Amino acid sequence: MHFEDMECRxxxxxxxxxxxxxxMMIQIFGSSSGCFPEEKISLLEFKNxxxxxxxxxxxxxxxxxxNCCEWDRVTCDPSSNHVTDLSLHGLYRNGSMPNHxxxxxxxxxxxxxxxxxxxxxxxxxxNLSFNCFGDFIWNPDNRSxxxxxxxxxxxxxHNNLNEGVLEFLFGLTSLKNLxxxxxxxxxxxxxxxxxxxxxxxxLDLGGNDxxxxxxxxxxxxxxxxxxDFSDNxxxxxxxxxxxxxxxxLEHLSLYGNKFEGVFSLNILANLTKLKVLQLGDMxxxxxxxxxxxxxxxxxxxxxxxxxxxxxxNSPTYRTPSFLSSQNRLKFLDLSKNNLVGEFPNWMLVNYTxxxxxxxxxxxxxGNIKLPRDPILHGMDQLHVLDISSNHIQGKLPxxxxxxxxxxxxxxxxxxxxxxxxxxxxxEMSNLTVLNLGNNNISGSIPENIVxxxxxxxxxxxxxxxxxxxxxxxIAKPGLYTLSASRNNFEGSIVTQDKxxxxxxxxxxxQNNFSGALPSCLNMSSAKxxxxxxxxLTGAIPGGLLNSRRLLAIDLSxxxxxxxxxxxxxxxxxxxxxxxxNNQLQVELMSWLDLSSNRLTGEIPHQLGDLSRLIALNLxxxxxxxxxxxxxxxxxxxxxxxxxxxxxSGQIPIQLSELTFLEYFNVSYNNLSGRTPNEKQFTTxxxxxxxxxxxLYGDWDNDNKHIPIxxxxxxxxIPIxxxxxxxxxxxxxxxxxxxxVFMAIRWINPLHE
Numbered sequence: 016m017h018f019e020d021m022e023c024r025x026x027x028x029x030x031x032x033x034x035x036x037x038x039m040m041i042q043i044f045g046s047s048s049g050c051f052p053e054e055k056i057s058l059l060e061f062k063n064x065x066x067x068x069x070x071x072x073x074x075x076x077x078x079x080x081x082n083c084c085e086w087d088r089v090t091c092d093p094s095s096n097h098v099t100d101l102s103l104h105g106l107y108r109n110g111s112m113p114n115h116x117x118x119x120x121x122x123x124x125x126x127x128x129x130x131x132x133x134x135x136x137x138x139x140x141x142n143l144s145f146n147c148f149g150d151f152i153w154n155p156d157n158r159s160x161x162x163x164x165x166x167x168x169x170x171x172x173h174n175n176l177n178e179g180v181l182e183f184l185f186g187l188t189s190l191k192n193l194x195x196x197x198x199x200x201x202x203x204x205x206x207x208x209x210x211x212x213x214x215x216x217x218l219d220l221g222g223n224d225x226x227x228x229x230x231x232x233x234x235x236x237x238x239x240x241x242x243d244f245s246d247n248x249x250x251x252x253x254x255x256x257x258x259x260x261x262x263x264l265e266h267l268s269l270y271g272n273k274f275e276g277v278f279s280l281n282i283l284a285n286l287t288k289l290k291v292l293q294l295g296d297m298x299x300x301x302x303x304x305x306x307x308x309x310x311x312x313x314x315x316x317x318x319x320x321x322x323x324x325x326x327x328n329s330p331t332y333r334t335p336s337f338l339s340s341q342n343r344l345k346f347l348d349l350s351k352n353n354l355v356g357e358f359p360n361w362m363l364v365n366y367t368x369x370x371x372x373x374x375x376x377x378x379x380x381g382n383i384k385l386p387r388d389p390i391l392h393g394m395d396q397l398h399v400l401d402i403s404s405n406h407i408q409g410k411l412p413x414x415x416x417x418x419x420x421x422x423x424x425x426x427x428x429x430x431x432x433x434x435x436x437x438x439x440x441x442e443m444s445n446l447t448v449l450n451l452g453n454n455n456i457s458g459s460i461p462e463n464i465v466x467x468x469x470x471x472x473x474x475x476x477x478x479x480x481x482x483x484x485x486x487x488x489i490a491k492p493g494l495y496t497l498s499a500s501r502n503n504f505e506g507s508i509v510t511q512d513k514x515x516x517x518x519x520x521x522x523x524x525q526n527n528f529s530g531a532l533p534s535c536l537n538m539s540s541a542k543x544x545x546x547x548x549x550x551l552t553g554a555i556p557g558g559l560l561n562s563r564r565l566l567a568i569d570l571s572x573x574x575x576x577x578x579x580x581x582x583x584x585x586x587x588x589x590x591x592x593x594x595x596n597n598q599l600q601v602e603l604m605s606w607l608d609l610s611s612n613r614l615t616g617e618i619p620h621q622l623g624d625l626s627r628l629i630a631l632n633l634x635x636x637x638x639x640x641x642x643x644x645x646x647x648x649x650x651x652x653x654x655x656x657x658x659x660x661x662x663s664g665q666i667p668i669q670l671s672e673l674t675f676l677e678y679f680n681v682s683y684n685n686l687s688g689r690t691p692n693e694k695q696f697t698t699x700x701x702x703x704x705x706x707x708x709x710l711y712g713d714w715d716n717d718n719k720h721i722p723i724x725x726x727x728x729x730x731x732i733p734i735x736x737x738x739x740x741x742x743x744x745x746x747x748x749x750x751x752x753x754x755v756f757m758a759i760r761w762i763n764p765l766h767e
Contacts, residue, residue, distance in 0.1 A: 018697060047081025050091060053134040058083055061103070061131050070106055090109050090140075097137035103143040104170065129153035129178070129183055130165060140168040144194070151180040169193040172219065173509045175199050175399035181208040190215060195221035197245065204249065206230035214238060222244040229253065234260040245293060255282045266291040270321055275301045280337070283313035284621070289315040295323030295348065303327070306335035313337045319346040323373070327352045332378070334359055344369055350401070351376035358407055360384045363418075370401035375426065382409035388419040401426040403450065410434035411456075416442035426450040428475065436460065436481075441467025449570035450475040452498065459483030465491055477501055477522065486510065493517060500524040500545065500585060507553070509536060514558075515542075526568065532556050540564065545592065547571045555599075557582045559591075567591035575599055610656070611635040618657075622644040634680065637661060642681070647672045658682045666690055666710075682706045 062074045064741025075089045083098070083464045084091035090100035127148040132141065141163075143371050148171070166187050171180060176198045184193070191210050202222040209218070212233035218236070228251035229244070234383040239261050258267070258284045270293045282291060294304060303326035320341070327335065332355045337468075338347075354377040362372065363385060366549065379402070383734065385515030386392035395420050407430040412418070419425070423445050432454040440449065441463025447470050457480040465487045473496035474488065484506040485499060488512045497518060505527040507517070514535035521538070522545040531553025536543065541562045545567040554577035561582050567590060575597040606629060614636035622631070631652060638660040646655070649671035655673070658680040665688035666681060677696045683706035690696065690704060690712040704710050 025036060031200055050084045050096055050098070051134075055083040057131050057134050057508050058098075060087065061568045064125065064128075064131075065106070070246045074702040075553070081647055092137055095137060098135050099137050100140040100598070101106055101132075101138065102140070102142050104142045104146070106146050126152050128152040129172075130368075133402060135163065138163060141166060142168070142170040144170045144172040144174070144670065148176055148764070150213060151176050151183065153179065161188060164189055166190060168194075170194040171198065172196040173198075178202060178205070181205045181478070184208040188212065188214070191218040191238075195223070199223070200225060203227040204634055206232055207235075207335075212234070212236075216263075217241040219243040222246070222247075224248055224506060229257055229714065233257055237263070238263055240288075241266040243268040244272065245269060248273055250299075252276040253278050255279070256284055259285065262286060262288075264289055268293040270295045270297070270323070273298045273300050274597050277303055277305050279305045279308075280313075280335075281309055284311045284314060287314045290317060291319040291483070292317060293319065293321040294322045295325055297325070303329050305332060306337060308330075311337075313340065315343050316343040318343055320344060320353065321346070323350045324347050324351040324376075327354060331355075338505070339365070340363075340367075342366065346371045348373040349377070350374060353378055355379070357381040358383060358402070358405070369394060369397050372397065373399070373401045375401045375403040377405050378409055379405040382406065383412055383415075384405060385412045385414060385418045387414070388418075393420065394417075395421055398445075403428040403430070405430050407431060409431075411437050414439055415438045417441045419443065421445050424448045424468075428452040430454055430455070432456055434458075436464070438463040440464050442722040443467070444469050446471055448473045451479065452477040454479055456481060460485065460488055462487060472496065479481060489513075495540075496520045497741055500526070502526055504528060509537065510535060515539075519564075520542070521545070521552055532559065534558075538562055542566045542572075544568045546573065546681045549573055551575060553577075555580055563587060565589050569593040571595040572596065573597055605629045608632045609636070610664040616663075617641070620642055622646070623648045626650055627651050632656045633660070634658045635660075639663070641665075642667055642670075642686075644669050644724070646670060647693070649673065651675060656680045657684070660684050662686060664688075671696055679703050686710050 025451070027134055052230055058074060062669065065071075071087065073085075074083070083089055085309065088102045089098060090102075091097060094663060106282050111411070112724050125148065127143070127150070129152060132138065132230075148640060149164060163186065167189055169187065169190055169192070171299045172194045173196065176195075179278070180195070181200075184190070188211065191214055191217060195211065196216065196219045202225065204225045204385040210230060213235055215236050218238060219241065222245070225247040227246070227249060229249060231254060233239070233242070234257050240263055242261065242264060242265065245268040249269075250253060252267065253274050258264075262285060264286050265288045267289065268291065274297050278294065283292070295580040296459060305328060307328055308756050332353050334349075334354050334356060338759035339361065342365055345368050347362070347366070347369065348371075349460070356379065356602070358379040358381045359374070360383065362369075366372070400419065400422060401424070401427045406428075411427065411432055411434065415437050420442060422443050425440075425443070428450045429452070432451075433456060435458035436451065436456060438461040440446070441461060444467060447462075449468070449471060453477040459482060471491070471494060475496070477498045478501045478620055480497075480503065482503040482505070485504050486507065486509070487495060487728060488494070488499075489509055495517060498520065500522045502522070503526065504523070508523060508528050508532045511531065511533045514533060514537055516538050518534075518541050520543045521541060522759045524545040525548035528546070528549040528551060530551065531557070532551065534554070534556050535558065536556040539562050541559075542564050544559065545568075549572075550745065551570075551573040555575050557580040560568065562581055565588055570589070571593040572595070575594075575651055576599065577609040578600050579594065585591070585764055592697060605627060607625070608630070610632045611634070616638065617640030618633065620643040623643055626648055628649050629651055631649070631655065634656045635658070638657075639662065641664040642657065642662060647667065650673065652673055653675050655676060659682070662681065662684040663686065666686060668691055671691045671693040674694060679696070679699050680703050682702065686707040687709035688711075689742070690710055692712055
């Protein structure tokens with residue numbers, strides 16, 4: 016063998032080794048640019064589509080830092096440097112934030128351009144949820160060039176997307192998790208796009224408006240673990256063969272649809288992995304759940320079960336027997352099913368992992384029985400217990416607070432409980448809502464509850480036989496709701512040393528409260544205040560009415576004296592006011608100006624009872640109907656302006672009795688007929704009536720009396736509200752002021 020041959024043979028493996036080493040170094044330390052330019056460009060274009068530059072602050076086109084793999088919400092493969100995961104959820108495009116119900120205000124929401132994600136060759140996870148996207152834009156011609164064949168998880172939930180995204184799914188055959196919940200999808204169930212995705216493990220289309228029936232093609236998805244079609248408009252019968260074939264199913268949510276017929280749980284017998292089952296709240300008269308016939312054995316252990324309003328086991332309404340073996344339950348809702356029989360106390364013993372139990376709206380009878388030893392048998396994980404609206408009798412267990420130490424919501428209302436309120440409820444330091452209303456409970460409120468329930472926000476104890484005082488409850492800091500009507504409480508409501516209260520809703524009506532309210536009383540957050548049907552005396556404190564959010568207040572059937580606080584007239588939100596059956600006096604007004612608002616409806620005839628009024632201005636509103644004849648009783652009025660409204664009919668001839676009237680204007684309405692031509696009305700010229708083409712009357716030679724021809728100057732200006740920048744309230748608040756005076760009329764008519 017020649018030396019040259021030996022050298023070549025020695026060089027070849029060395030070169031190969033060197034090449035492999037170089038490739039390994041590139042894979043370990045990455046390419047020189049840090050990430051692929053086309054992927055970086057796409058990410059920057061995505062950021063630039065936002066109007067808020069403060070979003071994604073780490074995404075910058077900096078020559079000194081080109082590695083987009085280091086950016087927030089971006090994950091790359093350490094070997095290839097390709098982007099593999101994009102967690103772009105919750106960016107709140109254009110500053111949109113969800114409301115109380117988790118729904119976004121997506122008015123004018125922007126589009127989502129799918130082409131921005133085509134350069135990502137190894138993308139496995141794309142999360143774009145909670146971003147308020149609008150239309151989904153894609154070019155079908157680009158389907159063949161799409162590099163999203165590796166995509167496994169695609170989350171577009173909680174946006175405002177249309178059906179365009181459904182066709183885009185055709186090429187995503189590697190998808191395992193597809194989440195399109197809470198969008199704007201309508202129309203038939205999209206079986207054409209969905210059924211091609213045979214590798215799906217999670218399919219969530221809940222919270223849309225899909226119609227039609229469940230497509231049997233779903234039975235081919237043998238790997239499906241989660242199937243969620245809740246809160247849509249699907250109808251027909253639930254295919255038993257379809258559900259029975261999904262043997263890998265762990266989560267099945269079909270509640271909130273329009274399914275019909277009987278759904279027998281025996282078809283779930285072989286779904287050994289099932290953990291979540293939600294079938295309740297169907298918008299259908301015929302849907303019902305059968306658990307007893309035919310007999311079957313559950314091979315699964317549920318963690319969540321929702322059978323809300325399912326007509327369970329009609330017509331016997333027997334509690335499902337299979338539940339006795341479900342000892343892993345964390346959430347159970349059997350509410351509003353008309354279930355009968357003894358209250359299932361065994362649930363409070365067997366379900367040691369339970370966090371929420373809803374048994375309200377049934378016909379359970381008997382007593383609540385808890386084990387004596389809460390340490391051995393207590394349910395320290397239970398946060399919600401609702402057994403309201405049943406026929407349960409007897410006393411509440413004295414150890415209830417020790418048995419449920421971490422309860423946050425307790426509702427036993429509308430039953431037949433009697434006896435006293437257990438003092439042990441004061442051990443529930445996390446309790447925020449306590450509802451004992453509509454029972455036969457007697458005695459006083461235990462001081463332990465006031466002191467121990469440090470998190471309590473809402474207390475409902477109405478319609479019982481409770482007595483004593485409520486001073487400590489009313490003075491409890493942070494209590495927003497107190498409903499204690501129809502009891503036998505007595506004494507003072509508040510004391511001089513506790514004037515500031517946080518109540519949003521306060522109902523102490525129909526009790527025996529007495530005494531005066533302190534002048535310092537202030538409920539600046541209140542929306543509803545009901546104190547009627549007591550024996551309260553003294554003046555009404557002005558601070559009781561100064562809440563800018565006050566909607567309704569009822570102080571009727573008491574012994575209040577003095578004048579009505581002026582703060583009533585300044586309210587911007589008050590819609591209901593009841594002050595009847597007291598000893599109040601109305602403070603006389605001389606001037607009432609409600610012009611240039613958005614007042615609607617008819618003018619209340621009770622305004623005519625303001626006999627000392629000198630000026631009334633209701634112009635530039637949206638008032639309709641007739642001019643009240645009762646206005647003739649405003650004998651002192653000098654100015655009456657009803658112009659620029661939608662008033663119709665004739666000008667009442669009785670207004671001629673207003674002998675002090677110096678200014679009268681009804682122009683730009685829809686009035687008709689002859690105008691008054693007596694007394695003061697002979698002094699008004701054409702400007703008082705213009706814009707009413709169907710009015711007519713008689714003029715004298717000096718053109719100072721009523722016109723003899725129809726009054727139409729050719730300038731019948733459309734009636735539009737005038738905003739002078741002085742008022743900024745809702746339409747309801749403007750109607751309020753008139754309702755106030757309607758109430759005043761029934762309180763104490765003015766002496767003429």
